[in-house]
Amino acid sequence: MAIDRLLPMLGHTRGKRSPVTCALKCDNACAGEVCNTSKNSYFRDIVSNEVSRRTALGAGAAAAFAATVTLNAASEASAAAAGPVAPAQPAAPTATVIPFTEDGFVGFQPIAPVPADRDQVTVPANFTWTPIIRWGDPLFADAPEFDPNNQCATAQSRQFGYNNDYTTIMLHPNFANGLRGVMFVNHEYTNPEIMVPPSMDKAEARAISQNAHGLTVVELVRETVYSPWRYIKGGALNRRFLLDTTFELTGPAAGSDLVKTKADPEGRWVKGTFANCSGGVTPWGTVLSGEENFHGYFVGKGKSAEEKRYGITDKETTHGWELDDPRFSAKNAGYENESHRFGYVVEVDPFNPTSTPKKRTALGRFKHEGANVIIAQNGKVVAYSGDDERFDYLYKFVSKNTYRSWDRAHNMTLLDEGDLYVAKFSGNSPESEIDGTGKTPSDGKFDGTGEWLPLIKDGKSMVPGMTVEQVAVFTRLAADLVGPTKMDRCEDVEPSLHTGKVYVACTNNSKRETADEVNPRVKNRDGHVVEITERGGDQTNTKFDWNLLLVAGDPRQGDVTYFSGFPVDKVSPISCPDNVAFDEMGNLWISTDGAPDGIGYADGLFRVQLTGPERGKTTQFLAVPREAETCGPFINARDGYAVVAVQHPGEDGTWADQHSAFPYEGNTVPRPAVIQALPVRRWG
Numbered sequence: 001m002a003i004d005r006l007l008p009m010l011g012h013t014r015g016k017r018s019p020v021t022c023a024l025k026c027d028n029a030c031a032g033e034v035c036n037t038s039k040n041s042y043f044r045d046i047v048s049n050e051v052s053r054r055t056a057l058g059a060g061a062a063a064a065f066a067a068t069v070t071l072n073a074a075s076e077a078s079a080a081a082a083g084p085v086a087p088a089q090p091a092a093p094t095a096t097v098i099p100f101t102e103d104g105f106v107g108f109q110p111i112a113p114v115p116a117d118r119d120q121v122t123v124p125a126n127f128t129w130t131p132i133i134r135w136g137d138p139l140f141a142d143a144p145e146f147d148p149n150n151q152c153a154t155a156q157s158r159q160f161g162y163n164n165d166y167t168t169i170m171l172h173p174n175f176a177n178g179l180r181g182v183m184f185v186n187h188e189y190t191n192p193e194i195m196v197p198p199s200m201d202k203a204e205a206r207a208i209s210q211n212a213h214g215l216t217v218v219e220l221v222r223e224t225v226y227s228p229w230r231y232i233k234g235g236a237l238n239r240r241f242l243l244d245t246t247f248e249l250t251g252p253a254a255g256s257d258l259v260k261t262k263a264d265p266e267g268r269w270v271k272g273t274f275a276n277c278s279g280g281v282t283p284w285g286t287v288l289s290g291e292e293n294f295h296g297y298f299v300g301k302g303k304s305a306e307e308k309r310y311g312i313t314d315k316e317t318t319h320g321w322e323l324d325d326p327r328f329s330a331k332n333a334g335y336e337n338e339s340h341r342f343g344y345v346v347e348v349d350p351f352n353p354t355s356t357p358k359k360r361t362a363l364g365r366f367k368h369e370g371a372n373v374i375i376a377q378n379g380k381v382v383a384y385s386g387d388d389e390r391f392d393y394l395y396k397f398v399s400k401n402t403y404r405s406w407d408r409a410h411n412m413t414l415l416d417e418g419d420l421y422v423a424k425f426s427g428n429s430p431e432s433e434i435d436g437t438g439k440t441p442s443d444g445k446f447d448g449t450g451e452w453l454p455l456i457k458d459g460k461s462m463v464p465g466m467t468v469e470q471v472a473v474f475t476r477l478a479a480d481l482v483g484p485t486k487m488d489r490c491e492d493v494e495p496s497l498h499t500g501k502v503y504v505a506c507t508n509n510s511k512r513e514t515a516d517e518v519n520p521r522v523k524n525r526d527g528h529v530v531e532i533t534e535r536g537g538d539q540t541n542t543k544f545d546w547n548l549l550l551v552a553g554d555p556r557q558g559d560v561t562y563f564s565g566f567p568v569d570k571v572s573p574i575s576c577p578d579n580v581a582f583d584e585m586g587n588l589w590i591s592t593d594g595a596p597d598g599i600g601y602a603d604g605l606f607r608v609q610l611t612g613p614e615r616g617k618t619t620q621f622l623a624v625p626r627e628a629e630t631c632g633p634f635i636n637a638r639d640g641y642a643v644v645a646v647q648h649p650g651e652d653g654t655w656a657d658q659h660s661a662f663p664y665e666g667n668t669v670p671r672p673a674v675i676q677a678l679p680v681r682r683w684g
Contacts, residue, residue, distance in 0.1 A: 020651045023318050024189050035311050035389055038480035110572055113554075114623035116600035119660045121646070122623040123677045129622075131663045132183070132220065132643070133231045134673040135162050139218060141234035148669045151196060153207035157242055161187030162195065162212035163672050164645035166279035166370060166579075167632030168287060169220065169229070170350065178639075181220040181229065182237055182350050184287045185632070185674060186276035187213050190319075191651050194669060198655055206320055213274040215241035215289060217350045225639050228676055239353045243272035243325075247346065250416045251362035252456070252472040259341050259473065262334025263327065270341045270359060271327075277388070278370030278492045278579055278632070283381070283403060284411035287348045290368030291359075292388055294342035297321055299329040301336075309476050310366075311389075312339055340473050345371040345385065347415060360415040363397045364455070364475035374495040375403050376539035381414045384502055386490025390509045392476065393484045394423040394493065396452055398540050400459075417459070420471070421452035422484040425546060427517025436515035436522035438551045438560040446517050446562065447547035450532070453482045454542075488512060488519045488527065492579045498586035499610075500539065502532040503549065505577040507593060518546065521560075526553040526575040528562075529590070529608075549608065550616060552577060554601075564616030566609075572620035574606050583635035586610075589621075591630035591644060603630045605644055622677055625662045627651045632674070641678040648672065 108124040123129050136146030136159045143158035165188040172180035190209040219235030222228060232238070247270045253259050260267035277292035299322045300307040302314025307330075314331075322328040327338040343365040349355040363371060366387040373383045379402035385395050400417040404410050427434070427448035429441035440446070454462040455478050461468045463478040471478040488509035495502045506519065508527045515522050518530060529549040535541040553559030554573035561568050576594030583589065588610055592603045605622040609615055624630050624646050632645035650660025650670035660670040 020191070020193075020648075024191060024651075035309055035392070035476070040480065040483050040486055108619075108621060110619035111604075111621070111623060113573055113601040113620065114604070116602050117626055118602065119626040119650070119662065121625055121662070121675065122602070122604075124621060126680055127677050128680050129675050129677040130228050131673045131675050132229050133160050133185075133218060134663060135160055135212070135671040137231065138233055139216065139231075139235075139238045139240065143233070146671075148195075149197070151208055153204060153211050156208050156211040157240060160218070161185075161214055161216055161240070162190045162209075163188045163647045164674050165277050165631040165647060166289060167634050167643055167645045167674055168279070168281050169634055169636075169643065170281065170285065172219070173351075178225050179222055181222075183216075183218050183220050183229075183231070183674070184279075184289075184348065184350050185216045185218070185645065186279060186289055187215065188275060188277055188292070188631075188647070189213065191648055194650060194653050194655060194658060196655070202320075203324060206324055209319065210243050210321065210324075211240075213276075214243070214245070215273065215276060215346075215348065217348070217353070226678070228641075228678065229643075237351065237353055239350075241273060241348070241357065243274070245272055245357070246270070247273060247357050247359050249341065249344075249359050249361060251360055252468045253340075253361035253365075256469040256473065258469055259337055261327065261337050261341070264341075267337075273342070273346050273357075273359075275342075276346070277368070280370055280372035280383075280494070282347070282373055282411070283375055284408050285349075285351065286412060287350055288360075288371045288373070288383075289346040289348065290370040290385065291342050291344055291346060292367045292369055294339065295367070297328060297342075298339040299331060300339065301330050306474055306477065307339075309474070309480075310339070310343070340365070343367065345383070345415070347412070349412070358415075361472045362416055362418055362420065362456075364395055364420055364471075365473050366392065366395075366475050369491040369493070371397075372492075372494040374497060374500065374539055377537070378540060379403050380418075380540055381411075382495075382539040383415065384493040384495060384504075386487075386493045386504060387476070388489050388491050388507070390489055390511050391486035392490070393479050394487060394490045394504060395475075395479075396421045396423070418456075419454060419458070420456040420475075421454055421542070422479040422482065423450055423544075424453055424483060425450045425485040425516075425518040429517055434515050434517050434520055436520070438521040438553075438562065440562050441517070444565060445547055446520055446551070447545070448517055450485075450544045450546055452542040452544070453484055455479060455482065485516075485518065488524050491577070494580050494582065495539070496582055496586060496588075496610075498582075500534065500537050501610075502534070503580050503588060504530040504532065505580050505590065506530060507576050507578055518548070520548070520551060526551075526559060526561075527577050528552055529577055529580070549610075550574070550577075550618065562616075563618060566614060566616035566618075571616075571618040572606060573601065574604075574618055574620070575601075576603075578629075579631060579633055581633040581635055583637040585637050587635070587637065589633050589635050589642075590618075591633045593629045593631075602626070603628065605630055605633055605642065625649050626660050627653075628660070628662065641676050643674060643676050645674050646672055 165186040217239040219232040220229040275293040276289045279289040295311040300312035326332040327335045344359040345363045347358045369388045371385040381399040383397040398419045399414040433441040488506040491505045509524045528551045531549045535543040551562035553561040555568040578593035579591040588608045602623040609617040628649040629647040634643040649662040653659035
């Protein structure tokens with residue numbers, strides 16, 4: 001099917017957002033009806049309370065796994081061949097964010113906005129960039145080299161996947177001096193029109209697309225701690241997660257009739273993961289990956305309220321997988337529940353290539369952008385996650401059991417049981433001062449209080465008329481019944497391990513007609529970032545305070561913006577915040593998916609100051625090439641490098657008319673890639 005038949009957003013997108021992205025990535029979600037038709041209010045106007053602040057437990061927890069992780073035999077053999085076992089990685093500093101200096105990595109000279117039509121990667125003066133790994137690069141010793149003119153499904157199953165999103169690098173605990181690492185990457189979706197020639201057999205083209213989805217674990221090496229990373233072909237830990245990879249369902253939905261199918265009558269074993277967006281690293285050294293736009297891969301019966309709430313229709317899909325596999329159509333007897341087996345947070349052990357990855361149903365089922373965790377004061381693990389849909393919600397999971405720094409096996413069960421909450425926000429400004437333009441209230445800030453409303457508590461459903469299994473599988477419908485706040489596409493949600501504050505990227509919502517203080521603009525095309533402080537610094541508290549860190553846009557083009565009181569004429573314009581990340585010193589970084597209107601800017605990576613007189617200062621570090629999106633930021637300011645995934649470069653092109661040559665090494669087709677930027681003086 002020609003892609004131009006599937007572009008209902010053509011002529012309706014703004015800025016640099018392409019209708020091709022809308023069709024392939026999220027099944028034209030903005031062109032369809034709003035999934036959330038509940039009568040939940042956007043807001044409730046009350047007076048906020050002051051919050052006592054303290055540093056939350058959790059600093060350095062993400063490094064603790066290195067002292068306890070046990071690698072499999074293959075990895076140990078690989079380690080033995082290269083050197084002695086390294087000591088545990090040092091804990092991150094417990095101080096607040098370091099002040100920025102005018103030299104070194106954290107004091108980079110910001111770049112100017114880059115026109116969206118430029119096919120280049122732009123980094124600051126005295127920095128350079130280089131790919132770590134590209135679509136099609138061979139991962140295994142027997143994998144063929146990439147040949148875009150002769151690609152096949154078998155080759156793709158042994159090669160790096162397409163459209164990388166979440167990316168993280170973890171130091172390999174069995175190698176000294178930090179010179180070996182393990183990188184985890186999501187492959188969110190594909191762009192068939194620019195991947196394969198139109199003359200290719202359509203079934204083979206779909207099979208290539210299927211094998212370009214999923215996940216990748218790949219080993220890395222570098223010469224010094226200031227040198228570029230490069231990937232290791234044939235690394236012992238290298239692994240692809242494909243449509244035939246077995247995942248175990250855990251938590252309340254496991255074994256439920258709601259997830260049983262003809263192929264899995266036990267309701268416990270799922271083949272594959274796809275549409276994976278962002279993610280996070282756990283304190284015990286596993287990786288969490290969010291299944292997001294899964295709805296666009298399934299044909300439903302088109303009748304049930306559950307299908308409508310999750311955006312599943314009875315029409316043919318853009319990707320067409322239902323033509324090859326009966327489980328992708330609920331019209332096929334025995335596969336009515338297959339879509340209920342996707343939309344979860346996936347947990348992967350990157351240090352054991354023979355392990356079975358898990359789908360953690362206790363965290364709920366919705367369009368997970370990702371999940372990020374922190375250890376609370378009482379030792380329980382708290383995971384935050386957003387539902388990336390217009391007018392949907394923000395969630396929190398609190399584990400039943402507590403973290404044990406010495407017991408990795410125990411920690412790998414913590415996401416199986418616990419309490420699930422959804423957020424309700426209230427503001428402290430008069431309703432008349434929230435006029436929908438984004439204008440700041442008279443008190444000089446957007447802020448208020450909030451409450452975590454329970455969906456599952458102590459193993460029991462807190463939603464009248466729904467069982468625990470139903471809450472886990474139909475989480476959106478359960479949340480509708482308890483009255484949370486409708487948000488503007490909560491994408492990435494991440495707690496700071498230094499302060500315990502939680503940052504929520506609300507990307508945009510052009511359908512909003514009624515503003516409230518936590519979503520202060522109607523027709524919100526540029527998005528905003530929410531900062532949450534749990535009461536008493538306790539991540540398990542059901543009360544919180546919040547404020548907006550920034551209301552995005554380009555002040556120079558007349559947008560009404562807010563940067564925590566920092567002068568708007570001294571910031572880099574930023575629009576559609578997508579992923580958020582912290583470097584190991586606690587500084588916040590934001591990658592974007594969609595740039596401001598007007599002349600149109602390329603998407604990029606931005607740093608935002610969180611403390612002191614320059615709180616809210618936003619500076620652009622990097623810009624990606626033509627028609628690309630910035631994804632999966634991973635920042636190591638101590639070693640002096642930044643990693644981003646460059647997704648869908650040149651996506652508006654065709655096989656005969658390619659719009660990008662990224663990453664520019666004699667390419668005839670654009671190749672999504674994970675790249676690194678670092679100072680020339682450190683290694684060049």
